[in-house]
Amino acid sequence: MVTVDSASAPHPPQPLLRMEGIVKHFPGAKALDGVDLEVLPGEVHCLLGQNGAGKSTLIKTLAGAHRPDRGEIVMDGEPVVIGSPTAALELGIATMYQELDVVDGLTIAENIFLGHELAQGGVLRRRETHARTRQLMSRLGHPELSPSREVGQLSSAGKQIVSMARALSRDAKLIVMDEPSAVLDPEEVDNLFRVVEAVQAEGVAVIYISHRLEEIRRIGDRITVLKDGRTVATNLAVDEVSTAEVISLMTGRDVATDFGGASAGPQGEEPLLEVDGLSLAGVFEGVSFTVRPGEIVGLAGLVGAGRSEVLETLYGARRASAGVVRVRGRDLPRGSVPAAVSAGIGLAPEERKAQGLLLDEPVFRNITLSTFGRFARGGLLDERAERRAATEQIEAMQLAPSDPGRVTRTLSGGNQQKVMLARWLVHGCSILLLDEPTRGVDVGARAEIYRLIRRLAADGSAVVLVSSELEEVLQLSDEVLVLADGRVVHQGPAADIDEHRILDLVMEGTHA
């Protein structure tokens, strides 16, 4: 472990928070396996780590939503047990979650003061609540957001601001921010940082989680890096550590990710999938590309650029407002999922858990979900045949554990993704639409998914890939389309473009 000991400083201040040896196990998943963290009063402490490194579990432990199995938490020099969200709030720990923590049916003011309403004898003091809300909103640079606006009508960024206001409304000594900038545009991020600096000046400490290193350089004081549920480095001074160092700590190795070697390239000239001028009114416009067997086409761009919507429209889940989708030269009817599926198109959606998988069902039923009709005789399902077909795929994909009867929920993210892919392979899909295939998949398992995608292409599938990770798109794809605000701003071989150029394009696109 790399530790920069603060004891070498002349007068070490007493830490506001010290977590030592925190362990938390969930059934079927390791979560935290010995985390140490120390936060000083008034500092912005950045928490870094890959998806699945344990950041979310750690902050939920701090917020009282999870109880650690082992380990010690010391707040202001006193050992504490954070048994409930209320206990956390009473200790002065307020948490801004990435999502989930606002109630759509309530107004902005009602959300901010939820659980600590301004009231007398149970009767709400509305005028005061609204006045305080207006103060908070103008402090956050949004005096135009009325306290009585319903939160359900706000954008994600708006909800994030409400969430922020709520954390501020608590008399907090420590504010935990879980990727607050993910849904904010640059201007909002500036606002956020102003607020962070202001609370910092009052001695409030902030635990800041973000994937954007440049943000951490701007407002962070010290860094703690988590990997696989463990603290691998702590109390690194932001100014003294290099980006390369941080990344190698997060990944645990210095070599680049293995993307499964070079692409085998397209087979033949005959396109399997042709997309011509596809548009979805108000979302994206004029998207055209072709995919041949063995070819991988990547869609890059920021979240909200319309990438997922292109896939969903291709798949018929959304009804195109213009354009044609052709499979093997035949036009598909607009807005029909059954037509797309029977033409051999399979979609692995971004929100696997919400849109793709029946998590409480066994693996084999998920694999045969779109084909179980084939395993039926006279309306009766032949479960043995179903299991057999599933087992074949499980072996081909090296799913671990390989038990087809295992409940899908207990699999890791990477293996759930494989289940999703297996479904379409059993179906015999030759056109695979993959939306963020490595979201929620830990780094080790990613390489496996990459190899799998490569292999599927090599076997003659046409693959359309959407990913927020530019490296992933660039390394896997043969051809790349860059989308910005629903328009294709670049299209060409992946070898002809690099990450910087794509970022440039995306930025220009949003400002055009």
Add this chain to the structure above:
Amino acid sequence: MTTTDTPGTTAPQDPQDGSAPADEGARRLPALKEMTRDLGLVVALVALLVIGVATSGERFLSVANLMVILQQAAIIGVISIGVTFVITAGGIDLSVGSVLGLATVWATTLATQTMAQDLHWLVMVFTALAVGTAAGLVNGVVVAYGRVVSFIATLAMLVAARGLAEIISDRKTQIVRVDPFLDTFRGDLLGIPVIVWIFLVVAAAGWFLLNRTTFGRRTVAIGGNPEAARLAGIKIRRHTVMVFALSGLTAGIAAVMMIARTTAGTSTNGYLYELDAIAAVVVGGTLLIGGRGTIVGTVLGVLIFSTLTNIFIQNNLSISAQSLAKGAIIVGAVLLQQRFAARSRSS
């Protein structure tokens, strides 16, 4: 309900703080939307009144008949207020009708015992309220601490409470002859039956509780996003128990009204009332999935159904035709609401 008084934010006051002028228009918006939704119900109610006049003429609009409509609305109405809270919190209470029956039986059994002749009639009233609340508490504990889905928990209570009522009453109807009680609850106040007054008071209290107190706010939050509510430090389980107890209490209040109206307690009292109550709540605009509730809507929903019943009775139409019409209204109202919700989302 606990009250949390929070100390002021540690933040310094922002210089540009204060009332934003652009705020006023926006502030009226949700209220306006709520009103247009309720307005639809008012229009439906007025249309029904017009139909009533058209088919039954003066007789329909007579004060006596309007009081009949209100009296019919009163008992279901009080239950519906409690059910509104449960549904807003994301649950359902199927037991209210049975609990009402049980409460009438329990209270009248007490009142008709010879040894109880010296007891004040208030004891009977309190018994009904206590029985209702206790049944609600049991529901709440089973749902919140036993983690049983409210549909099942209250379905069990529906069956069990009816059974207990039959055991206590031996399936006999018990007539109440406590004059002071009957005089109080069967009388008029300012020309309006006391039963109707009770409905009005319960509705007003329910409105206040839902819209102006921490209890109501938290009820909406739990129904809208339980995880968010939990993370905000709300004690969800305790609150859930209280919401069900409240529903039980309104069933108890309705039991008192029932005893007064029928002068009897019997185990069949309140049969299928839970369905009428749920229908009124949903037609009124409370979301069945929770997170949004309206007392005004519930009251209008109850009035629509009791007006409809009255029109059918006035015209000597069968109960069966009436049920058919009710079913159509429920589906129609919910369809309209969904349209409305979809439109307000897209705007």
